[in-house]
Amino acid sequence: MKHAYVFPGQGAQFSGMGKKLYEENANAKNLFEQANDILGFRITDIMFEGTDDALKQTNVTQPAVFLHSVIAFKTLENTAPDMVAGHSLGEFSALVANNTLSFEDALKLVSIRAQAMQKACEIHPSTMAAVLALADEKVEEICAEVQNKTGEVVVAANYNCPGQLVISGSLKGIEVACEAMKAAGAKRALVLPVGGAFHSPLMEPAKAELAAAIESTVFHAPSAPVYQNVIAAAISHPNEIKKNLIAQLTGAVKWTQSVQSMIADGGTNFTECGPGKVLQGLILKINKEVTVGGVN
Structure with missing residues (x-):
């Protein structure tokens, strides 16, 4: 019996996301303010009070979902995942949860990824x-x-x-x-109401920029394996994690296969951290026998 923590991707955002965490938890507030400083703009204003259209901008959506997810996870006490996974963007949140990436480094990578993808969308x-x-x-x-x-x-x-x-x-x-x-x-x-062909060859223009940023970032040995989107298998070596994270930009998100692999490896309890309940619903459609829950 293993406890898996999973993290949503782009599309889970909503106006008001993370506001309760900010107002009720001092540590969460500090992390949100740290994020505002790192990003160079007050993303919290857009998350808490922004319009749906403002939140749909890729360069806002991705860091916003990442922040809500990671900060929700960090408010949990005595949390030691046995395994982690994230849907697309959520893979970056998962890599903070299993200590592969620091909060600061992951947020910087997410911001670079979002801006690079936005530019690729404008090209094609x-x-x-x-x-x-x-x-x-x-x-x-x-x-x-x-x-x-x-x-x-x-x-x-x-x-x-x-x-x-x-x-x-x-x-x-x-x-x-x-x-x-x-x-x-x-x-x-x-x-779908999205502005680009994510996880397709049309994201190739963004790949070089993201790859350079990932290669220059320190990835630590994880405390629990991450089930990565492109191969749907448990990975624990930092260099492999980097390679798969880069490939994810143009490769498919094998979420069904990832969840099946986690269950085959003993995953019985799945907790979704972040906005919404989309992953909980998908996991139950993949296997009705597991237990699902959420933290947001």
């Missing part, structure tokens, strides 16, 4: 779409067919849970793929 107008109730293999097959026929980029990006796979690519590629998914029997193929 692109988006993502959720495909529901279609087998993963069929989704992958259609993505490959659309790419071959149109020359547009379309790939499977987020394996969220059985029957829910997010695809990523160019605007035209996603449009064609969505029609093909519905024709193949998908319950829905819904374009």
